[in-house]
Amino acid sequence: MWNMKQLEYGALARRANQIKDELRQGVRRPYKEVIDVFQGDLHRAGMKPLTFVRQVLAACVYPPLINSSNLPLDVRQRAQEELGRCVGGSVGEGNARDHAPNILNVLVNREASPRTGVLIPVPCHNKTVLSITQLGAVAVPYYLSEEQGWALQVEELQRALESAKGVCNPVALYVINPGNPAGYVQSQKSVLEVIRFAWEKRLFLLVDELYQDRVYGENCEFVSYKRAVSEMGPPFSGTVELASFHSVSKGFSGEYVCGLRAGYVELVNLDPAVMKYIHTLFSKDACSPVLGQIALDLMTDPPKPGDPSYLLYKQEIEQIRTVLLHSVKKVHEVVNSLPGFSCPPIEGGLFAFPRLHLTPKAIQKAKVTAEMQEDPDTFYCTRLLEEGGVFTGPGWEYGQKEGTYHIRYNTSRALFKELLRRLSSFHMTFMKDFS
Amino acid sequence: MSQQAVNGVSHRGRVLTLDSMNPNVKRVEYAVRGPIVQRAVQIEKELKEGAKKPFTEVIKANIGDAHAMGQKPITFFRQVLALCSYPALLEDSKFPEDAKQRARRILEACGGHSIGAYSASQGIECIRQDVARYIEKRDGGIPSNPDNIYLSTGASDAIVTILKLLVCGEGRDRTGVMISIPQYPLYSAALADLGAVQINYYLDEDNCWSLNITELRRALSAAREHCNPRVLCIINPGNPTGQVQSRQCIEDVIRFAKEEHLFLMADEVYQDNVYAEGCQFHSFKKVLFEMGPEYSNTVEMASFHSTSKCYMGECGFRGGYMEVINLDPEVKAQLIKLVSVRLCPPVPGQALLDLVVNPPQPDEPSYATFMKERTAVLSALAEKARLTEQIFNTVPGITCNPVQGAMYTFPRITLPQKAIDKAKELGLVPDMFYCMRLLDEEGICLVPGSGFGQREGTYHFRMTILPPTEKLKVVLQKIREFQLHFTQEFS
Numbered sequence: 055m056w057n058m059k060q061l062e063y064g065a066l067a068r069r070a071n072q073i074k075d076e077l078r079q080g081v082r083r084p085y086k087e088v089i090d091v092f093q094g095d096l097h098r099a100g101m102k103p104l105t106f107v108r109q110v111l112a113a114c115v116y117p118p119l120i121n122s123s124n125l126p127l128d129v130r131q132r133a134q135e136e137l138g139r140c141v142g143g144s145v146g147e148g149n150a151r152d153h154a155p156n157i158l159n160v161l162v163n164r165e166a167s168p169r170t171g172v173l174i175p176v177p178c179h180n181k182t183v184l185s186i187t188q189l190g191a192v193a194v195p196y197y198l199s200e201e202q203g204w205a206l207q208v209e210e211l212q213r214a215l216e217s218a219k220g221v222c223n224p225v226a227l228y229v230i231n232p233g234n235p236a237g238y239v240q241s242q243k244s245v246l247e248v249i250r251f252a253w254e255k256r257l258f259l260l261v262d263e264l265y266q267d268r269v270y271g272e273n274c275e276f277v278s279y280k281r282a283v284s285e286m287g288p289p290f291s292g293t294v295e296l297a298s299f300h301s302v303s304k305g306f307s308g309e310y311v312c313g314l315r316a317g318y319v320e321l322v323n324l325d326p327a328v329m330k331y332i333h334t335l336f337s338k339d340a341c342s343p344v345l346g347q348i349a350l351d352l353m354t355d356p357p358k359p360g361d362p363s364y365l366l367y368k369q370e371i372e373q374i375r376t377v378l379l380h381s382v383k384k385v386h387e388v389v390n391s392l393p394g395f396s397c398p399p400i401e402g403g404l405f406a407f408p409r410l411h412l413t414p415k416a417i418q419k420a421k422v423t424a425e426m427q428e429d430p431d432t433f434y435c436t437r438l439l440e441e442g443g444v445f446t447g448p449g450w451e452y453g454q455k456e457g458t459y460h461i462r463y464n465t466s467r468a469l470f471k472e473l474l475r476r477l478s479s480f481h482m483t484f485m486k487d488f489s
Numbered sequence: 490m491s492q493q494a495v496n497g498v499s500h501r502g503r504v505l506t507l508d509s510m511n512p513n514v515k516r517v518e519y520a521v522r523g524p525i526v527q528r529a530v531q532i533e534k535e536l537k538e539g540a541k542k543p544f545t546e547v548i549k550a551n552i553g554d555a556h557a558m559g560q561k562p563i564t565f566f567r568q569v570l571a572l573c574s575y576p577a578l579l580e581d582s583k584f585p586e587d588a589k590q591r592a593r594r595i596l597e598a599c600g601g602h603s604i605g606a607y608s609a610s611q612g613i614e615c616i617r618q619d620v621a622r623y624i625e626k627r628d629g630g631i632p633s634n635p636d637n638i639y640l641s642t643g644a645s646d647a648i649v650t651i652l653k654l655l656v657c658g659e660g661r662d663r664t665g666v667m668i669s670i671p672q673y674p675l676y677s678a679a680l681a682d683l684g685a686v687q688i689n690y691y692l693d694e695d696n697c698w699s700l701n702i703t704e705l706r707r708a709l710s711a712a713r714e715h716c717n718p719r720v721l722c723i724i725n726p727g728n729p730t731g732q733v734q735s736r737q738c739i740e741d742v743i744r745f746a747k748e749e750h751l752f753l754m755a756d757e758v759y760q761d762n763v764y765a766e767g768c769q770f771h772s773f774k775k776v777l778f779e780m781g782p783e784y785s786n787t788v789e790m791a792s793f794h795s796t797s798k799c800y801m802g803e804c805g806f807r808g809g810y811m812e813v814i815n816l817d818p819e820v821k822a823q824l825i826k827l828v829s830v831r832l833c834p835p836v837p838g839q840a841l842l843d844l845v846v847n848p849p850q851p852d853e854p855s856y857a858t859f860m861k862e863r864t865a866v867l868s869a870l871a872e873k874a875r876l877t878e879q880i881f882n883t884v885p886g887i888t889c890n891p892v893q894g895a896m897y898t899f900p901r902i903t904l905p906q907k908a909i910d911k912a913k914e915l916g917l918v919p920d921m922f923y924c925m926r927l928l929d930e931e932g933i934c935l936v937p938g939s940g941f942g943q944r945e946g947t948y949h950f951r952m953t954i955l956p957p958t959e960k961l962k963v964v965l966q967k968i969r970e971f972q973l974h975f976t977q978e979f980s
Binding site for chain 1 (some may be wrong): 517609
């Protein structure tokens, strides 16, 4: 189900880069540029950064700007505050502040027999499986239910756990909420069920909450695992071991600063003796980039009403939010209306993961195409890239039920009209060719 | 156990315990930020709360963090980075044209023209090209292929990545990695984390910490009894010792690596920090290629550099790169896969690296200021290196090799037997005991030599030469006083 094909990994990305280079050099193709909706990168997708954040960062980087009357007063004050927190008053200093450790590395005992197992959702981010197997652990898949809007069902968790018997020793349960690539947002009920399950089966909860600020679905609300554990009261609140992750990269109400690389993890109910080692381990990893840490600070404490930057900040956030909501909705509508595509409502997160209903003819063609792997969704994505100039991710990279096919794309493309035009046009032709 | 008692609730036992956790993590130690630093932080807290001590501040001479110690950043670099962070400043006439031109070029290469976008996992292509050009210029024209350049999050990230590729096997076949004693504890920590076998080769303290091939040979044959040695790590200029390898020595090491079929890892992050007369930095790559095709076509190597040291000192930006030589193409594909898991190195760090390899040229407006600032930093360091060696060598009980390069001094301290006994009584390694006392009595934080490795029965400490000259003089004075007083107490 997961194809760990060593050398072909990233082949599509390489091809996309090749085409981008060719276009730059003036080679003629049916399109002038590649629409890259493969990565969860909003700046690449056309989003503008937040002025306030960038002004503060600039002033932190080049402190003479703190005296510049061209920058609003609150920007200058914030920069001064942030620099005050840096030893030596410079963002070039390398003191560890908040730092997101690799909890997985601590959990996985390479010497254990049977090997350590980690339950992970299907579909999930392709990097996750890689991280787990790299550490010598076993990834145990549990399937999210596509028909129920990618719901997480406890019976399925149970089945997955049972499948691990004799294969590995499952110690952790990895959950992504809101989802990636599937755009679901877990209900409160579901979150509580999962916590109860983890408690009963003695599993360490690893929760990826990177997209917590990206919730669009009506009647959807993000519920943090940390809060839920605490609100459940004893015995859960004092015993469920939890690590939840957040990052500056994906914030909806803030800067999309994937390139700045900052994030944090919250650890709940961990053994104090283990915490000591975690501390040592992450002191050796130096620090996460200081600019990223500052961006994180700014996002958790944005301008308030009355601050000089407030109005512009609010306006920019609103604008981003409106554009995104609109684009997510529109793209979903159009894709769902195309024959051969079906997609549950996108409630949150950064991506859509629509299902491709390929004809037997298309599947057959994929299998015989010489240079390609036999994955039909790769076949589709490759054709979409070459002919339509749209770069998306094939479903096999994320995992899917046997015999089903999907594609993943970033829903945040600001200029989505062109994306939709090309996708629809290509798709109709493709469906016709293989009818 | 105590947690159980405190909560008063019956404990079913946690999933993640000392027994169930990755045992390798328990073997990881990183002295540079270890127990002595934790004590230093505690003392700082106490001072803040008004506690009375024989000093008013803790001087942290433990970590090679230049800016934290007051070194000023290079104006040109910060101007370009500010322009990249907030491109509206490109309209501001206060910024010089050469800074704007570089910022535009960098932004052009970024997704969405923003340093906030992810970059390719191997690093932004035009920056890798610039790095390759820099290496060619530095090495007298020997070609460098941008495809062999991998940008990274500081040099540490790249070092660990290569080690991950190299470490494999079980039992007697487990990968052994040769590392100098003393060494920068990132290596020992990474090896512990990866479960690799650490093979120690001792640098010769009596000969200015030089590297001996005989010693390499001894270490290697001893190691072959219990592991599969595959890697040889060198830090040049050295950390903590500061020695700068001679060209002859580098040739000998390369020859040795070829004979014994070892992968060479050359950590060259201090390449601009060379102070001593008669010393010169020779890049491993340059020497390798000058030894002819018999070597340059076969020896597998990775060399590392970063923006954290030299005259830049920008540790917080996490910029760095490695250049791989003669890496098997199929392994390269795996390397690309491996680096893709962490997505990409921080883009501001990549941008900074681009400026380091592409600094202002003589005909550009920012050149004069740039050269002035660069020279000031490096000559201050050279002066402090000299001063440190001079003063320490006047203190009975302290002997100090010349600080030929890098940013540290690693003097040897003679401890009275009574002090050693007292340390053992307290369950402390003798040089840790010494450093803890120095911290408590003078407020100076150093790192005990045991954190870096040293010959049995010898004791050292590592101190950075980064504090501003006047403060450094005070620090040296206080250490001298402490040494005399300590020796007397335990005589």
